[in-house]
Amino acid sequence: MTADNTTLDASAPRLEVDTLLDDPHTRIVVCCGSGGVGKTTTAAALGVRAAERGRRVVVLTIDPARRLAQSMGISELDNVPRQVKGVDESAGGELHAMMLDMKRTFDEIVEGHADADRARAILENPFYQSLSAGFAGTQEYMAMEKLGQLRANDEWDLIIVDTPPSRSALDFLDAPKRLGSFLDGKFIRVLMAPAKVGGRAGMKFLNVGMSMMTGTLSKLMGGQLLRDVQTFVAAMDTMFGGFRTRADATYRLLQAPGTAFLVVAAPERDALREAAYFVERLAAEQMPLAGLVLNRVHGSGASQLSAERALAAAEALTDQRAEDTHADAGTDAGDDTDAPAAARAENNLETGGIVDLDGGKAGSRTAGGPSPAAAEHVTPTSASAAQLAAGLLRLHAERMQVLARERRTRDRFTALHPEVPVAQVAALPGDVHDLAGLRAIGDRLALNLTETDDTDTDD
Amino acid sequence: MSRLHVVSGKGGTGKTTVAAALALALATEGRRTLLVEVEGRQGIAQLFETEALPYEERKIAVAPASDSGRRAGGEVHALAIDAERALLDYLQMFYKLGSAGRALKKLGAIDFATTIAPGLRDVLLTGKACEAVRRKDKNGRFVYDAVVMDAPPTGRITRFLNVNDEVAGLAKIGPIHNQAQAVMRVLKSPETAVHLVTLLEEMPVQETADGVEELRAAGIPVGGIVINMTRPALLDNGDLDIAARGARTGVAKALSQAGLGGARRGGLADRLIDPLLEQAREHAERVELERAEHAELTAIGLPTYELELLPEGVDLAGLYHLARDLRKQGPI
Incomplete structure (x- = not known):
C-alpha cells in the first residue's frame, strides 16, 4: 500500500479500530506509550466501544485519574473487575473494569502457591512487605501477572490493558524477565546458602569465595537485613519455579496471535520518539503491533486558509482600523500601511465578484486612502466586527501553525515506520471524565480523521 | 536558599525542559550548576543537542548573561546517573571493594540491588545527587552552587524521595542504613526544594495538588509550581x-x-x-x-512561575529563552 509512495505525507496505512475490536480473534489489546499521552483514556474508550459493539470486555487500568475511575465505578481498589453501568448492552456486550492493586496481587500469588504457614512467614517478612508495596518493577510485573490471570479465567472475550507509567515505557516487558533471571541467578543461591544448609556443616559446601561474599553482603546490608532477605528467599524457594513459569507464560501470551499492541502517542516530538522506540522494541521481541494511536490531533474546518494569509489579512484589518482612526481624528495618513499582503494573496481565491483585482499593483498604491473596492465595504463594517474578524484570523493562524507542526512530527514518525497503521484522534477542547466523553473518544478513534477531513464532524 | 532543586511533574508536562531551563537560570555570575538525570532517558543530551551523556559530570553549557549584560553567566554541568555504576562507585569509595565489587556484579548481586531490591536503586540515585550537593573543593567551597534534578513524575516523586526512610527502616544498622539516613537529612532540610511542573489542564493540576499534599505529609520541602506551555x-x-x-x-x-x-x-x-x-x-x-x-x-498557596509555549518546540535557543523568562520571575 505504501511501497510506491514517494511522499512521506499521509502514507501511513489507516488503523481500523473497529475491525480490530470486532475481530473475535482479538483477545488482548495492550496500550503502551510514554506518560501524559492519554493511554488510560484510550484504553477506557476502547473498552466502552468494544462493549457497545457486542463484546464482553474487561479493562485493566493501572493508575487512572480519579474522575475517570469514578465514572467507570472503580474508585475502590479491590483488585476485582466490576461491571461498568451505563454502557449500552443492546449488542450483547458488557464492560468490566478494574484498577490494579499490586500488593494485593502479589499477596494472592503467595497465598496461592505456598501452604498457610509459609505464606504467613512471607507476608510478614519486612523485605517482602517493601518489595510488594511497589518498588521498581513490581508494578510492571504485577500488571502482567494480573493480565495472565484474567486471560486464564477466560471469562471475557477481550482484555484491554493499560500499562504502568514507567520510567521507561518498556519496563513492563522487561520486568517478568528480570525477575526470572534473578531467580535463576547465582546470587540467589548465595543468599539462600546459609539459611538452607545452616550451621557450620553447611559451610563446607560453600567455596571460600562464596563465604567471603556473604560476609561482604552482611557488612554492606547489615546482618539483620541480610537475614530478612535470606528468610524471604528461603520461604519463596518453593514458589520460584511457579514464578518463572508464569513470567514465561505471560511473555508468550504477549507474543501470541490474539494479542494486539497499540502504541499511544501525542503528536509531539518526545512522545513520538518514544513511540518509534517502542515500535522497534516490539518488533525485536516479536510482539504483534496493531498500530499507533495518535491522540489530540488538531484539525481545522478552514484549512484552505493558510496561516500566512490569515495573519496578513488580520494585519490588514488592524491597519485599516488604525487608518480609519487617523482619518476620524483628522490626521494625515502619512504612513504607508495598507493591505498589500492580503491583497496580493488573493489571486488564487475564488473571487466572488467583490474583491480587489489589482492585487499585483497593490504595493505601488499610494498610502492613505483605502482601495476603491475596499472602500465600498469599509463603511458598513463596524469597528468591532473588524476587530473580531482580526481576532478570529489570528486564532486561525495559530491553529494552522499547530497543525503544520503536528504534521511534521507525525511525518517524521511515518517516514521511519511507514508500515505502522495510524489512527488519528481529533483533540477535544476539555478533559474526559465520563462515559459520554469516552464514547466521543471512541467515535473519533474509529473515525480516524485523515488530513483532508474536517474535525468538526460531531457537531 | 535551596541548593538541591528537584523538578517533577506529570508525564508530558515538560519537566526535563523546565529542569534544564532552571539549571541555566541559576547559573548566573560565574555560578556553577549541575543538572542530573536519573531515569536513563538521555533527555538532557537531546535538549542540549549533544551526544549521549556518560556517567560523568561534564560541562554542557555556558549560561547567558543578564539582559543588560552587566551580570555575567555561569556554567551548567550535567550528569546522567546510572544506578549500577553509582553502586559500584559507592562500594569502591567506601569499602575499597574493587575485586569484590566485580565479583558481586558477576553474581548478579548488583543487578539485584539496582533493579529488584526494594528502593535501593532510588537510594543510589538520590544519594548521588545529595553527594554532589554536599561536595566541596580544596578551599572548602561548594563545587556546585546548585544541583537541579530531573526527577521521576509526580505520581512517584514522594516515594522516590522518601525511599531512604523506608530503606533505613529495612536495614536497621550498617552502611546502607547510615547512607539512607544521611540522604534523608539533606532531602528534608531547607536545602532542598521540590518544584512541580504542570500544564493548565485538569489532570496535571490535580496531580500537582495531590503531589504537594503528599510531599508535605512526608516532610519534604516543596518549592514552587511551574506552569508550563502557557498560551x-x-x-x-x-x-x-x-x-x-x-x-x-x-x-x-x-x-x-x-x-x-x-x-x-x-x-x-x-x-x-x-x-x-x-x-x-x-x-x-x-x-x-x-x-x-x-x-x-x-x-x-505556593509561588508560581509561568513559561509560555514555544510554538516551534524547544530547541537550544528556546531553552535559553525559557531560562531568561524564569530569571525575570525572581528567585526560585
Missing part, C-alpha cells in the same frame, strides 16, 4: 458574545474587505465564518478551563 488568550467570551449577537454579516464583510473572498451567502469569506467561529468557541472554552485551573493552582 495567550487571543479571544475571550466578550468577543464571542459579539459574534453570537449577529455580527456574522459584519465579520463576513471584514473578512472580505481583508481580501479573503466574497461576503455574500456562500461566498468564500462567508464560508470561512462557521469554522472560524467554531475554533473561537473551542478557544474560549479552553481559556475558561485554564482560568479555573489557574485558580486551583493559586489556591495551593
